[in-house]
Amino acid sequence: MARQLDFYFDCSSPWTYLAFHAVQPLAIELGAKIAWKPILVGGVFNAVNQTVYDNRSNPNALKQAYMRQDLAAWAKLLGLKIIFPPSIFPVNSVKCMRGALVALDDDKLVPYARAAFEAYWGDNRDLADKDVLDDIADTAGIDRRHFFSGIDADAVKTRLRANTDELIARGGFGSPTIFVGGSMFFGNDRLPLVRAALEAI
Numbered sequence: 027m028a029r030q031l032d033f034y035f036d037c038s039s040p041w042t043y044l045a046f047h048a049v050q051p052l053a054i055e056l057g058a059k060i061a062w063k064p065i066l067v068g069g070v071f072n073a074v075n076q077t078v079y080d081n082r083s084n085p086n087a088l089k090q091a092y093m094r095q096d097l098a099a100w101a102k103l104l105g106l107k108i109i110f111p112p113s114i115f116p117v118n119s120v121k122c123m124r125g126a127l128v129a130l131d132d133d134k135l136v137p138y139a140r141a142a143f144e145a146y147w148g149d150n151r152d153l154a155d156k157d158v159l160d161d162i163a164d165t166a167g168i169d170r171r172h173f174f175s176g177i178d179a180d181a182v183k184t185r186l187r188a189n190t191d192e193l194i195a196r197g198g199f200g201s202p203t204i205f206v207g208g209s210m211f212f213g214n215d216r217l218p219l220v221r222a223a224l225e226a227i
């Protein structure tokens with residue numbers, strides 16, 4: 027059986043930023059294919075994980091301080107720059123994630139998502155801003171008119187909703203969520219378990 031992992035993601039998540047960069051060398055090492063699955067994590071939260079909003083409106087100061095420390099430590103380990111929280115947080119990522127589907131169809135998902143993650147988490151830029159999206163598409167080598175036409179297309183909107191609904195149906199509740207076969211793994215720190223699941227194939 028060929029090794030494959032399904033990677034459900036939204037660029038608005040800091041843990042997904044980390045996992046996106048870490049999962050690729052793991053997949054290459056183990057000869058595994060990555061099936062990229064852009065989603066809208068807000069849609070997941072609305073459906074099955076509304077406690078996220080409660081935690082944001084009434085954060086635990088100790089947990090918040092630890093999360094900043096934890097994110098910084100992971101970013102340092104992976105050689106990434108991370109700003110947390112960015113100036114706009116949470117960010118409206120819907121157009122960015124539709125754009126990920128346009129990039130996927132053009133076989134440019136990885137450079138597109140890398141540019142989006144780094145724009146938001148590394149450079150503190152707003153993923154909802156048209157000029158920022160223009161720069162991200164340009165960095166990935168995607169034609170501007172093709173890109174903006176694509177993110178407004180009904181078919182792309184439908185696919186983003188379908189991916190989001192698919193994750194919910196599989197038991198997911200956030201980003202990043204990785205599946206190896208029927209086994210689900212949530213979060214950047216579960217990658218050692220993803221490795222073990224792939225090695226067992």
